[in-house]
Amino acid sequence: MATKASSAEGSQDTAVxxxxxxxxxxxxxxxxxxxxxxxxxGGLATLxxxxxxxxxxxxxxxxxxxxxxxxxxxxxxxxxxSWRKQPVFIRYLTPKEIQEANAVPLGELRDPETLAQxxxxxxxxxxxxxxxxxxxxxxxxxxxxxxxxGKYGGYFxxxxxxxxxxxxxxxxxxxxxxxxxxxxxxxxxKTVQIG
Amino acid sequence: MSFSWARPYEPxxxxxxxxxxxxxxxxxxxxAIGGGYPVPRNLNYWWNFGVLAGIFLTIxxxxxxxxxxxxxxxxxxxxxxxxxxxxxxxxxxxxLRYAHMNGASFFFIVTYxxxxxxxxxxxxxxxxxxxxxxGLVIYLLMMATAFMGYxxxxxxxxxxxxxxxxxxxxxxxxxxxxxxxxxxxxxxxxQAALTRFFSLHYLLPFVIAGVVVLHIWALHIPGSSNPTGVxxxxxxxxxxxxxxxxxxxxxxxxxxxxxxxxxxxxxxxxLGHPDNYIPANPLATPAxxxxxxxxxxxxxxxxxxxxxxxxxxxxxxxVLAMFGSILLLFFLPWIDRSPVRSGAYRPVFKxxxxxxxxxxxxLGYVGGAPITPFNAALGQLAAAYYFLHFLVxxxxxxxxxxxxxxxxxxxxxxxxxxxxxxxxxxxxxRPGSVAVATAE
Numbered sequence: 094m095a096t097k098a099s100s101a102e103g104s105q106d107t108a109v110x111x112x113x114x115x116x117x118x119x120x121x122x123x124x125x126x127x128x129x130x131x132x133x134x135g136g137l138a139t140l141x142x143x144x145x146x147x148x149x150x151x152x153x154x155x156x157x158x159x160x161x162x163x164x165x166x167x168x169x170x171x172x173x174x175s176w177r178k179q180p181v182f183i184r185y186l187t188p189k190e191i192q193e194a195n196a197v198p199l200g201e202l203r204d205p206e207t208l209a210q211x212x213x214x215x216x217x218x219x220x221x222x223x224x225x226x227x228x229x230x231x232x233x234x235x236x237x238x239x240x241x242x243g244k245y246g247g248y249f250x251x252x253x254x255x256x257x258x259x260x261x262x263x264x265x266x267x268x269x270x271x272x273x274x275x276x277x278x279x280x281x282x283k284t285v286q287i288g
Numbered sequence: 289m290s291f292s293w294a295r296p297y298e299p300x301x302x303x304x305x306x307x308x309x310x311x312x313x314x315x316x317x318x319x320a321i322g323g324g325y326p327v328p329r330n331l332n333y334w335w336n337f338g339v340l341a342g343i344f345l346t347i348x349x350x351x352x353x354x355x356x357x358x359x360x361x362x363x364x365x366x367x368x369x370x371x372x373x374x375x376x377x378x379x380x381x382x383x384l385r386y387a388h389m390n391g392a393s394f395f396f397i398v399t400y401x402x403x404x405x406x407x408x409x410x411x412x413x414x415x416x417x418x419x420x421x422x423g424l425v426i427y428l429l430m431m432a433t434a435f436m437g438y439x440x441x442x443x444x445x446x447x448x449x450x451x452x453x454x455x456x457x458x459x460x461x462x463x464x465x466x467x468x469x470x471x472x473x474x475x476x477x478x479q480a481a482l483t484r485f486f487s488l489h490y491l492l493p494f495v496i497a498g499v500v501v502l503h504i505w506a507l508h509i510p511g512s513s514n515p516t517g518v519x520x521x522x523x524x525x526x527x528x529x530x531x532x533x534x535x536x537x538x539x540x541x542x543x544x545x546x547x548x549x550x551x552x553x554x555x556x557x558x559l560g561h562p563d564n565y566i567p568a569n570p571l572a573t574p575a576x577x578x579x580x581x582x583x584x585x586x587x588x589x590x591x592x593x594x595x596x597x598x599x600x601x602x603x604x605x606x607v608l609a610m611f612g613s614i615l616l617l618f619f620l621p622w623i624d625r626s627p628v629r630s631g632a633y634r635p636v637f638k639x640x641x642x643x644x645x646x647x648x649x650x651l652g653y654v655g656g657a658p659i660t661p662f663n664a665a666l667g668q669l670a671a672a673y674y675f676l677h678f679l680v681x682x683x684x685x686x687x688x689x690x691x692x693x694x695x696x697x698x699x700x701x702x703x704x705x706x707x708x709x710x711x712x713x714x715x716x717x718r719p720g721s722v723a724v725a726t727a728e
Contacts, residue, residue, distance in 0.1 A: 232571060252448075253659065
């Protein structure tokens with residue numbers, strides 16, 4: 094790290110310092126670089142805790158599963174539950190809605206997925222998705238009784254006008270993806286565990 | 289500071305002298321905002337808004353510190369601590385809270401006028417590029433601070449504002465979603481997000497104050513610009529900041545503070561949104577969600593990107609366009625290459641400047657209005673024009689425009705017509721002075 098000037102100066106009194114190598118570096122330069130590099134790495138390492146403290150804490154991660162009783166839901170109805178502080182839509186599709194979803198050619202979709210890929214085998218009438226618009230995170234309408242279901246009979250986001258179909262797939266508007274299907278499993282005939 | 293005729297500091301009081309010899313702070317203040325700072329004598333009222341921005345920053349810091357003495361940064365307590373404790377129970381709490389709420393709006397009003405003054409008079413041009421860029425840094429910090437402050441009452445607009453604005457980060461491929469979760473400390477805005485926003489909302493105003501010092505420091509190297517854009521040539525062109533501009537800034541600040549007081553007392557919620565008086569509900573988004581008015585133009589640009597283009601989807605385009613609309617201002621000193629600073633001497637530039645003002649007002653309207661096919665189309669047009677102005681029109685204008693002749697000096701430009709004014713009543717003044725007056 095010695096500058097040209099200081100090494101030139103150093104070369105005049107080589108006899109005094111005695112540590113200069115052929116390339117103009119002195120022993121002291123190794124000590125300087127070594128010490129500063131050591132402190133620099135240590136300084137960077139202290140950034141670690143300052144950055145990771147902002148990640149979700151253990152208590153937030155501990156809320157990772159939610160068990161829901163779905164026995165009261167009638168065909169055509171849906172409920173909104175909270176999972177990891179985010180809304181989840183659980184919707185009991187009618188045969189007509191299933192048929193509508195299956196009638197759409199995959200090529201027409203922005204984010205091509207079939208209804209079967211978005212539900213569990215044998216449980217195609219249960220559509221479980223996050224109630225978080227994939228655009229900027231608003232809660233779409235359409236799960237509650239009498240809410241606007243949008244042009245495609247699924248969900249409608251009031252913030253920026255995204256429209257989802259009966260398989261909660263994006264059909265129109267600024268959202269890039271289908272409503273996200275979280276991890277879930279049926280733990281009983283009428284109970285489902287999300288997460 | 290920058291001119292040879294700047295008055296040196298001569299302490300009058302022995303205590304001031306005693307301090308100055310040990311810590312030259314009085315000298316620094318005298319040279320910065322006292323009689324030791326020579327300022328062009330022809331500044332018009334558009335030059336008052338920088339000082340006003342400083343005044344509103346001070347108001348925000350003072351009211352903010354006392355509000356923080358009563359506020360609870362908890363998702364169960366925040367809403368009530370603002371709307372019950374501060375607004376009803378704390379003595380004068382309602383006044384402090386409304387003063388802080390409207391102080392933010394007024395801070396943005398005077399800052400926007402300050403920015404547009406810089407745009408019109410070419411204050412961003414050499415040698416003041418760093419003054420301009422530091423100003424933009426202050427503006428970005430103000431936006432971050434205002435956003436986090438708006439989250440603190442934890443009403444519906446607070447909550448959904450936090451959700452949507454942190455959602456911007458999720459637009460970036462790969463790193464976006466992990467980044468959003470890291471910023472929030474959870475999967476949705478919750479306790480972790482509220483506490484860290486409170487911490488940063490308290491910190492950032494002091495960072496702003498620090499950058500303000502740099503902004504003024506950089507300004508005082510070349511000295512203030514002026515409406516003619518002509519450089520200061522000699523002492524005749526300037527006046528000491530104190531008492532001339534302290535007096536002018538003082539009365540004008542009183543006038544603006546009067547308007548601020550009127551709004552704070554008689555229409556305190558006019559600039560806010562009623563939905564923020566509903567406690568945050570993570571399971572239901574308000575039907576009409578908009579940010580605070582000072583973000584509307586950028587929100588309109590964000591919403592105007594509704595189509596995928598190349599390999600980038602509409603959502604990412606929106607976020608890039610919104611950030612880009614501010615970032616491109618950092619390059620303005622090199623986009624506008626005309627050697628003439630002031631818009632007053634640039635006939636073509638002047639017209640496009642006012643078109644830009646109209647364009648930003650339209651963007652502001654669209655950003656705050658509900659989405660209809662007409663508004664969406666209007667917003668797209670206005671957003672496209674915004675970029676067209678800076679990226680195409682401005683470089684072309686600065687290349688092809690013929691500017692008007694500049695005055696020889698600041699004092700010549702302001703002292704015309706003196707002969708006419710001092711001529712005896714009923715007697716025409718000398719023709720020469722009239723000619724100068726009409727040329728101006």
